[in-house]
Amino acid sequence: MSNKGTAHGKKVFLVQRAFAEIEGDGHGPTAIARETGLDAATVYRILQDGVADETFVQMSNGRYRLGPGALRLSMQALAQTPDPDATHAVLDRLQRATGGLVAYYAVVGARRICTDYAIGDFDPRSIGIDPFELVRYSRSLRTGASGRVILAHMPAPIQEQVLAEPVPAGVGPGVIRDNERLIESLKEIRKAGFAVGRQECMPGWDSVSAPVMWGDTIHGSLLLWVRVDEMPEDPSPLVTATLTAAEMLSRLADVPWSPSSVA
Structure with a gap:
């Protein structure tokens, strides 16, 4: 994997981890950007990509929460x-x-x-x-x-x-x-x-x-x-x-x- 790809992977991980670090049920790109140190535009793109594969779910208020894709990952981890x-x-x-x-x-x-x-x-x-x-x-x-x-x-x-x-x-x-x-x-x-x-x-x-x-x-x-x-x-x-x-x-x-x- 290229350095560019590795850097992007780290950003995705930071966004996922932010949901465990920030209090509350759902979070917007701005709040996640503050927690991760990433810019809000990058966070938004990662969230939208995650919505496509069900890692995240977009709520009606424009915020996001973890989705069924994240649950599948956790179940696979527990199975090990x-x-x-x-x-x-x-x-x-x-x-x-x-x-x-x-x-x-x-x-x-x-x-x-x-x-x-x-x-x-x-x-x-x-x-x-x-x-x-x-x-x-x-x-x-x-x-x-x-x-x-x-x-x-x-x-x-x-x-x-x-x-x-x-x-x-x-x-x-x-x-x-x-x-x-x-x-x-x-x-x-x-x-x-x-x-x-x-x-x-x-x-x-x-x-x-x-x-x-x-x-x-x-x-x-x-x-x-x-x-x-x-x-x-x-x-x-x-x-x-x-x-x-x-x-x-x-x-x-x-x-x-x-x-x-x-x-």
């Missing part, structure tokens, strides 16, 4: 993340080391979904857990340590969207209902690198959660559930174990998986 066997091996190791219940939540838009878990020989029916209810109120990113860990690393527009949501019914007594307290907890999570939940999702269960990152982007969260009466006064050992497992999952997102990676 670690093999499920690799992820489960890490979850299983954490479960055996702590005796708790372990789950992995992947980011799906402004929601999360449990894609894998390790619970040993624990029977959820023994404490009356309704899996359908658990899934319903665990979707919100404002609920529980695993949700807050993801929310802490999401862009401002998604944080605002989640903060505007009501707290789901049926959650635990420790859920953070006040938005100011929730925002402060997100700052603490970004600083500390983990979250501790006190009966947030389910009565009788505390939790520890850590982010799984793909470079600088949040990929999901690793969650360790522990019964309240088994949660140590100093949760540091559980925090360390969860952080170690989350860091391993983050590394697996960056490199091809092999059995030796989790040995």
